[in-house]
Amino acid sequence: MKQRTTLSTILLAAFTALPLMAQDADTPKSADAPKSADAPKTSEPATAEKTEDAADEARVAAEAAFSELLSGATLVGNFTTDSDQPVDPSQLLRPDRYELATVNKVKDDFWLFVYVHKGVPIPLSMKVLWAGKTPVLTLDEFTIAGMGTFSARLMFHGDRYAGTWQHGKVGGLMFGKIETARFKKDRLANPKRKATLPTQSEPEIKQE
Numbered sequence: 001m002k003q004r005t006t007l008s009t010i011l012l013a014a015f016t017a018l019p020l021m022a023q024d025a026d027t028p029k030s031a032d033a034p035k036s037a038d039a040p041k042t043s044e045p046a047t048a049e050k051t052e053d054a055a056d057e058a059r060v061a062a063e064a065a066f067s068e069l070l071s072g073a074t075l076v077g078n079f080t081t082d083s084d085q086p087v088d089p090s091q092l093l094r095p096d097r098y099e100l101a102t103v104n105k106v107k108d109d110f111w112l113f114v115y116v117h118k119g120v121p122i123p124l125s126m127k128v129l130w131a132g133k134t135p136v137l138t139l140d141e142f143t144i145a146g147m148g149t150f151s152a153r154l155m156f157h158g159d160r161y162a163g164t165w166q167h168g169k170v171g172g173l174m175f176g177k178i179e180t181a182r183f184k185k186d187r188l189a190n191p192k193r194k195a196t197l198p199t200q201s202e203p204e205i206k207q208e
Contacts, residue, residue: 059130063105066128066135066156069180070103070113075161077176096174131155137163159183 075098101114101121105128113124127138137154144150154163154174162175 058133062130062133062135067103067105069156069178070100072101072181072184074099074179074184075176076179077161077174079165079174080172081170082172096176 075096077096078093079096080092080094099116101116103111103113106112106125109127109129110125111128113126115122115124122144124144126142129136129138135156137152137156139150139152142150142152148167151166151171152163152174154161154165156178159178159180160176161178163173165171165174
């Protein structure tokens with residue numbers, strides 16, 4: 001009786017396990033599952049590299065254009081001086097002029113400006129930072145021999161410049177136009193003619 005009961009228990013367990021075994025057979029094994037190495041790779045790193053390369057190329061082009069813009073150029077404009085006292089409007093703007101021989105990048109953010117002062121070229125290593133596509137000449141307590149110590153932020157955009165200046169305890173604003181080397185060359189080739197007033201001919205007197 002015990003043997004029959006034991007045999008019945010074994011058979012019942014075997015029949016119960018059959019559906020589970022069939023389910024395990026239909027389920028793909030982990031070895032058959034697609035491996036992560038075979039999965040398609042994302043293009044995010046490649047896209048980031050292309051974006052970075054494009055940004056580098058744009059900066060190189062902008063720096064070359066900035067060098068070409070200022071080399072041989074003259075900054076012609078005006079400057080103001082801050083004052084706590086009322087200022088005569090006729091004295092508010094004062095003429096300003098800076099002649100540049102060459103402007104070239106040296107390394108990192110530093111550029112060599114060759115400034116011509118009274119016919120004498122003065123090389124100045126100054127920092128140029130970029131606000132997007134816009135170059136900004138940046139001076140902090142910058143000493144020029146024989147002239148003093150200056151701080152400034154000067155932005156260049158198109159054929160104009162504008163910014164602030166500080167010389168010791170005195171400071172103000174400055175702005176104006178950039179007369180490029182090409183502009184000056186064209187002006188010399190095609191000088192403006194002086195305007196002449198039309199002359200009025202005397203009326204003829206008819207003799208009778």
